Each structure stands twice: as structure tokens, then as C-alpha cells.
Amino acid sequence: MWTHRSWQGRLLPHPLPARERLRHYAGWCNAVEGNTTFYATPGRETVATWAEQTGPDFRFVVKLPKVVTHDRRLTDVDQPMRAFLDAIEPLGARAYALWVQLPGSFGPDDIPTLARFLRRLPAAHRPAVEVRDPAFFTDPRATRLLEATLAETDAEWIPFDTTAFFTDPPTSDAERDAWTKKPRMPSRVVALTDRPIVRYLGRDDPARTVEGWRRWVDATATWLREGRSPTVFVHTPDNADAPTLARRFHDEVRAQVPELDPLPEPIPAEPTTLF
Structure with missing residues (x-):
């Protein structure tokens, strides 16, 4: 998406x-x-x-x-x-x-x-x-x-990690909808190849999402140090802040692995003006 x-x-x-x-x-x-x-x-x-x-x-x-x-x-x-x-x-x-x-x-x-x-x-x-x-x-x-x-x-x-999402009952319409549709999958933090891929589902509350991804920040940093090239996708039920959350995840990994390249700078949503 x-x-x-x-x-x-x-x-x-x-x-x-x-x-x-x-x-x-x-x-x-x-x-x-x-x-x-x-x-x-x-x-x-x-x-x-x-x-x-x-x-x-x-x-x-x-x-x-x-x-x-x-x-x-x-x-x-x-x-x-x-x-x-x-x-x-x-x-x-x-x-x-x-x-x-x-x-x-x-x-x-x-x-x-x-x-x-x-x-x-x-x-x-x-x-x-x-x-x-x-x-x-x-x-x-x-x-x-x-x-x-x-x-x-x-x-x-x-792995499709939904453990953080299913920790507590839903609190929004988007969460209630996801509660009936998303699978209750166990967390599995294992890479088989040099290209691990992770799908993570948090909550609509960004703080809850960040709280739930700690293990993935640590795992991603470890994989990078091992010479692997991981890809992590961050979801929430409404996905309203998914891009900003993904960038925050990347920043938290870079804090552990400073040599990781930064993400590109977003194109402004509105044209810049002088005033």
C-alpha cells in the first residue's frame, strides 16, 4: 500500500x-x-x-x-x-x-x-x-x-507479529474491525536467510505501537550487525500514521547501528512558500 x-x-x-x-x-x-x-x-x-x-x-x-x-x-x-x-x-x-x-x-x-x-x-x-x-x-x-x-x-x-495488537481489547472502530479479521499469530524472532522480512501490527495509539516493537528493533539491529538486510513493515489497524511510524522504527534501529543509511527525505505535502 x-x-x-x-x-x-x-x-x-x-x-x-x-x-x-x-x-x-x-x-x-x-x-x-x-x-x-x-x-x-x-x-x-x-x-x-x-x-x-x-x-x-x-x-x-x-x-x-x-x-x-x-x-x-x-x-x-x-x-x-x-x-x-x-x-x-x-x-x-x-x-x-x-x-x-x-x-x-x-x-x-x-x-x-x-x-x-x-x-x-x-x-x-x-x-x-x-x-x-x-x-x-x-x-x-x-x-x-x-x-x-x-x-x-x-x-x-x-512472521506476522500480532501479539501487541491482541494484548488488550480494541478501543477504536478500526481496531474492532481488525480484531475480527487479523490472525492471532505468535511472535517468532528468527531469520533463516540474509533477507529477513517482518510484518508487525501495532495499535492505533502510536505509543502502544512503539512499546510493542521493541523486540523487533533489537532483532533488526542484530541482523544488520550479522550482515543481513532486513525489511520491516509497520502496520496499525487504521494505518493513519504508518509512514511516520516506519520512519521512527528506522531511526530507533539507526540509534543502535549508526552506519545504517537514513531513509530519504519526504517530498513536502504542500509546496514551500516564502510566507
């Missing part, structure tokens, strides 16, 4: 042509979750505009289409995968990872299917898998099985 109604006129200029929105978002953050590709595979022309609006080091973590992961559950997906990989080709190296988000019903017994799917992916693409069956987190045998399968293709395991 690189546009949000509550950002318009506050963080991003408004009105802003569709072909300019990603460019302005990229002034705030240097990575984005490509969640829209889950619902429909975009045209190559559209994806080409994404590449035009971002620098060569910008990271897209692009989610595989729903028809691949949920409808067909990674089986008989040659045609939709060919169409998807062709569509994102204009991104080049910006396609940092293929985000394989699996449904909660995809459990340890389905690991052979995942293994076959990952082996068939082109070597040019790095997969990152998000699982939602609790057994992968609570059953040591299932954990080891998944880790071994991912290791075969240098695939990462994406």
Missing part, C-alpha cells in the same frame, strides 16, 4: 495523479508490500510505471495472487504464475521477494506441496513464505519441517 486517504494532504500532496503516488510514498519509505497483486495480476504497463516512480534500490515484496495460494493452494498454477511473473518483470531487482501468504488451513501435511512449488520457482526470484497455521509455531516437528523445506530454496519465513 502506497496511498491512504488519511495521508492525503497531510503526508502526501492532494490531489495527486495516480502515476505520482508511489513516487511520493517512496520519499517516506524504501519498501512496500505489494498487497494489491493478491486480488488481481496487474498489467505490465502498470508495473512499468511502478518501476519508473522508484529508485533501483526500492524493495517490492509482491504478494502472489489469491488464485495461486488460496484457491488452488499451489497446485496446477503454471498459467497464473507465468502471467504473474511476466507482469512483474519490469520491476527487475526491485521485486525483492515473492510473498507467498498461505491460508490458515495450509498446515504441516501440506508441506510437500509447498516444497514442490518452491522448487519450480525461477532462481531469479527469492520466495518468502507466511504461514498461519498455529501448528508451525507450537509443534517443534512442524517448525523443523517447514524450516528445512524453506532452506532448500533459500526461502525466508515471514
Whole structure:
């Protein structure tokens, strides 16, 4: 997501042509979750505009289409995968990872299917898998099985940490909506590859969000010192302040790892004036 109604006129200029929105978002953050590709595979022309609006080091973590992961559950997906990989080709190296988000019903017994799917992916693409069956987190045998399968293709395991969100009952409409929709996932602070990816869900209260991400600041700093290149996505139920929170997270990591490059300077939401 690189546009949000509550950002318009506050963080991003408004009105802003569709072909300019990603460019302005990229002034705030240097990575984005490509969640829209889950619902429909975009045209190559559209994806080409994404590449035009971002620098060569910008990271897209692009989610595989729903028809691949949920409808067909990674089986008989040659045609939709060919169409998807062709569509994102204009991104080049910006396609940092293929985000394989699996449904909660995809459990340890389905690991052979995942293994076959990952082996068939082109070597040019790095997969990152998000699982939602609790057994992968609570059953040591299932954990080891998944880790071994991912290791075969240098695939990462994406944790979706919702523990901070579910600590206390919701206090806003956005939180109440998320309370019924988001999975209650355990926290898993483990990197399998040199490119760990983290998804973190906080609260609409920024202070609560910051309080809940402490473990991730420490983990990210540790990974950087180990020579890894982590990517962290910060969410809240309403996402109203997500870009500013993401920058604050980055600043807290830089306080521990000063050699980490700063994020780019945002393009002003309003033109500067003399008065």
C-alpha cells in the first residue's frame, strides 16, 4: 500500500495523479508490500510505471495472487504464475521477494506441496513464505519441517507479529474491525536467510505501537550487525500514521547501528512558500 486517504494532504500532496503516488510514498519509505497483486495480476504497463516512480534500490515484496495460494493452494498454477511473473518483470531487482501468504488451513501435511512449488520457482526470484497455521509455531516437528523445506530454496519465513495488537481489547472502530479479521499469530524472532522480512501490527495509539516493537528493533539491529538486510513493515489497524511510524522504527534501529543509511527525505505535502 502506497496511498491512504488519511495521508492525503497531510503526508502526501492532494490531489495527486495516480502515476505520482508511489513516487511520493517512496520519499517516506524504501519498501512496500505489494498487497494489491493478491486480488488481481496487474498489467505490465502498470508495473512499468511502478518501476519508473522508484529508485533501483526500492524493495517490492509482491504478494502472489489469491488464485495461486488460496484457491488452488499451489497446485496446477503454471498459467497464473507465468502471467504473474511476466507482469512483474519490469520491476527487475526491485521485486525483492515473492510473498507467498498461505491460508490458515495450509498446515504441516501440506508441506510437500509447498516444497514442490518452491522448487519450480525461477532462481531469479527469492520466495518468502507466511504461514498461519498455529501448528508451525507450537509443534517443534512442524517448525523443523517447514524450516528445512524453506532452506532448500533459500526461502525466508515471514512472521506476522500480532501479539501487541491482541494484548488488550480494541478501543477504536478500526481496531474492532481488525480484531475480527487479523490472525492471532505468535511472535517468532528468527531469520533463516540474509533477507529477513517482518510484518508487525501495532495499535492505533502510536505509543502502544512503539512499546510493542521493541523486540523487533533489537532483532533488526542484530541482523544488520550479522550482515543481513532486513525489511520491516509497520502496520496499525487504521494505518493513519504508518509512514511516520516506519520512519521512527528506522531511526530507533539507526540509534543502535549508526552506519545504517537514513531513509530519504519526504517530498513536502504542500509546496514551500516564502510566507
